[in-house]
Amino acid sequence: xxxxxxxxxxxxxxxxxxxxxxxxxxxxxxxxxxxxxxxxxxxxxxxxxxxxxxxxxxxxxxxxxxxxxxxxxxxxxxxxxxxxxxxxxxxxxxxxxxxxxxxxxxxxxxxxxxxxxxxxxxxxxxxxxxxxxxxxxxxxxxxxxxxxxxxxxxxxxxxxxx
Numbered sequence: 001x002x003x004x005x006x007x008x009x010x011x012x013x014x015x016x017x018x019x020x021x022x023x024x025x026x027x028x029x030x031x032x033x034x035x036x037x038x039x040x041x042x043x044x045x046x047x048x049x050x051x052x053x054x055x056x057x058x059x060x061x062x063x064x065x066x067x068x069x070x071x072x073x074x075x076x077x078x079x080x081x082x083x084x085x086x087x088x089x090x091x092x093x094x095x096x097x098x099x100x101x102x103x104x105x106x107x108x109x110x111x112x113x114x115x116x117x118x119x120x121x122x123x124x125x126x127x128x129x130x131x132x133x134x135x136x137x138x139x140x141x142x143x144x145x146x147x148x149x150x151x152x153x154x155x156x157x158x159x160x161x162x
Contacts, residue, residue: 039099046092046099050106053092057113060085068119068159083124086117094139114146115159122147122157 057064062071063085071082093110100106121143124131132140152159 046095049092126154
């Protein structure tokens with residue numbers, strides 16, 4: 001007649017249980033590490049995109065603090081360059097705000113740099129709504145909120161001096 005199994009015989013020895021616990025902790029540590037690497041890569045990518053935008057703004061002050069009426073009078077190539085400048089800016093802010101959602105200084109920086117481009121974005125959105133649709137929902141909402149808060153609306157799309 002066989003004897004009933006004891007606790008450690010049913011579930012393994014203490015060494016086996018410890019080994020399973022260490023393996024589980026190792027797996028959790030690997031998942032944590034992968035998440036940290038992903039976050040660090042996203043932050044580095046966002047910083048690089050914003051640094052690229054800052055360099056572009058430095059090299060193109062006529063676009064970073066634009067006189068939009070003067071830009072509209074420029075050649076087609078220069079208007080396309082300005083549109084690309086604004087697109088790069090929106091992309092850099094989209095990446096930065098996603099990577100640093102908990103850091104308000106990035107939001108403030110993007111808000112500050114967005115204001116001079118509101119007249120362009122208002123006209124572009126009125127003429128081609130698909131333009132803003134190329135950005136994420138949060139970026140679209142951010143731009144629309146800035147347009148509303150600054151009272152920049154079609155058809156005149158003028159930025160009010162404050």
